[in-house]
Amino acid sequence: MKKQGAGLRDQGVDGTAKVGPARKRPVSAGPTASVEAAVAKITPARLAAFEILKLVGENKGHSDELLHSARVDGLSPEDRNLTTALVMGVLRWQIALDARVRGLLQRPEQRLAEPVAIALRLGAFQLLHLDKIPAHAALSESVELCRAAGEPHATGMVNAVLRKLAAKPTSQNRDVGHPDLRSGRTVPLHESVAAFAERLGHPRWLVERWVAAYGREAALMICEADQREPAKGGMFVERGGDWPVMDDGSRLVAEIAAAAMPEAKRVWDCCAAPGGKTLILAKRLGSAEIVASDVSAKRLAQTEARLRRYAYAERVGFSVADAADAKSVTGEFDLILCDVPCSGTGTMAGNPEIRHRLKVEEFVRQAERQRSILTGALKRLAPGGRLVYSTCSLEAEECEGVVDAVVGAGGVVRVPVDGVMVERGVLSGEMGSAVRDGALRTLPGVHGGDGFYAVILERA
Template identity: 25%
Template sequence: MTTASSKNTNKKGAARAAAAKALFAVLEQKRSLTAVLPEVQASLEGADKGWVQTVCFQVLRELPRYEWLIQQLVDKPLKKKVRIIHSLLLVGLCQFRSLQTPPHAILAETVEAARILKQKPLTGLVNGVLRSYQRQQEALETQVLQRYSLAQCFPRWLRERVTEAWPEHAEQVFAASQEKPPLWLRVNVKHIEPSAYLELLQKEGIGAIQHPTLSSAIRLEKPIDVKQLPHFDEGFLSVQDISAQWAARLLEPKPGQRVLDACAAPGGKTAHIAELAETIELDAVELEASRIERMEQNFERLNVNANVLCQDASAPETWWNGKPYDRILLDAPCSATGVIRRHPDIKWLRQNADIAALVQLQSDILEACWSMLAPGGRLVYATCSLLPEENDKQIQNFIAKHDNANYVIDTTFSSVHVRGGQILPGEDAGDGFFYAILEKAKKN
């Protein structure tokens, strides 16, 4: 006879199994957590979907600590064909370490997850390892925290690069990159004034704070499901980090201009540009076809218009009509080291060897975009990276090669300036971002 208790254990076991599958995909198959989560969450119900994401984020934020704990508790590494159990042990330990789950439930549901994962012979191992941790938890936690500081929860190559680039701010960067980010909104000024939307939130009992400089940016005091926000479906707002909201503002699009968003997905910055200047001719170029449908759906929700092109921004000869752009936003492909708090898998997917290739790609796209910019036009170069090679050094090298490139100083968004402004993670409660404003000299 199946009891209500056993049904609940099966349901919770399914969530644990899903979390293990997600971690396995990231750590063993090197897949992006953003791509994996919807797959493993598909068969789960509301609360369990959020639970899976919470566990994955927590484990990936502190992965070296978790791996050390498993080394103390498991005699020898698990063989490749049963490696999914290693990921399941990470899930079980996370429940003990970070979630308010009763120990008996952790044991029962994690063992059930092993069965769901078709690893019934290893249920005894799972049970034994978790019970062993439960008995030794205090001593093990004392040791693991002594061995692994926040900085040591980052791979060595990244730790060394950040420390070299930002010696006075490195600890701040490591700490902020481990925190849960706040929920920032961008009010669509085509539909409503930001102050009026703030009043709507207050009437709904939703605590929120308006940014002192970017008036359309509102930070919620507590994150909630966006579907619960007033008029979300009608396009009154978007979810966008405060640091990303500077892009369209720095671009300063004007009515009647031709504007290009060169690497447009997921489309938040494109939409913001359209909200600020309605009568522009706006092209949004995106190389990945799989991302375009979602962009267009979001534009429809917000009631903004953009000509979306599935093209390569580094090869304008294949799609550009030769008519120069007055404004170009280049949010370049990058290491994403400034947004680790939102994507903790970046720490374990990105490799040191990737940086040189990214720097070359950025340079290629920047050169291509410059060729499409009208004399007197403005180009905003942006990344969500913390690494100078992708940021100010990239801009310094570019300016050295182009006599007609003028760097524009704007100190409103960042206190750290070389050739561009760096926003560090946590600064202004935002993500790590870099911006450089370049203007092309007018012809004599």
């Protein structure tokens, strides 16, 4: 692997942030010789991964965007792959890694400076999860990352902790247990919810909610699915060619929306960016005029550029609009897709950092916004028209809670999704458990693809 020259230290992933000393010395003083020397010993992939993890931890960017920044694009393919594996892996396993590291500290309750914690996570992740990385590389570069970040006093501790981790045979680094006859997985004996939440890198409070909502076995499967690369998809026979590449759960929602009103003439995709579901609507509803709108002008412009590459999307019109404000679009629609912004707890395999940012209050805040978007969109639904409300959240507040409140206010009725799916042949396979109370409810690891909720409402 190529060694990183000191010049890159000044070039942050987003063009602003830097690995160099984070405190004490003024920037004008320039980097110290020891920092320069440390940076020179770090490979580009680990340096980039460290910077991205730091930015994500400071809430200054999303892993997905940062991993597609110019800086990362400029790395060799091997370094790009390693950077992605390190960033996504550390974010997925952070809670479990921190627990392992804590157990090896002389004072487990001590609070580590963030750059030190990141260097330890990077080292521990490589030692525990990446078979092809030599232990000495994982260990020594974490030590150098610590030094390069202006934390030289912590290098001894980082070295000692990672050495202890590396010294244990692999079997002691992995959990041992017994085979579960139903799933074929190896599961630890008598494992509490708190224990499997930590083992699988999830906040306990979130997993406890899933156990209460879906049962222990499903919660375990969700956690396991979140720790894997997102599945490539395979639920639908029609794919490849000019079909968009998208998650199966997301595709299923779009297919249900198209099937809900196949004869629709005017269609509004009111939260459209980045446009995956718009493409399915355009593909399925060959004679409909489709309006794709989003409140974000930037995201809508990117969506338009993406959709223009598909000939069948030429009937799609684009408009920046706040769906909560009924006046932002004109006329009535016989089909509306309301794929609202949400917490995204059904998408944590691809968006692992969600779990670190979430707070329980977030669900109520999201629900308020979702209720106002759904209420605004419904004002544009023609009599007899149908609206599909969907989220990629696993949380009842954002799903059933929003729909119950809006249906309770009158003017719309629910149409069972299973009826539409069977009648219109959306899926031929077994999806029985993905329908609850007439709504679609897919769970990661249980149904394939991300976790989605969708319900069909009809204007009375």
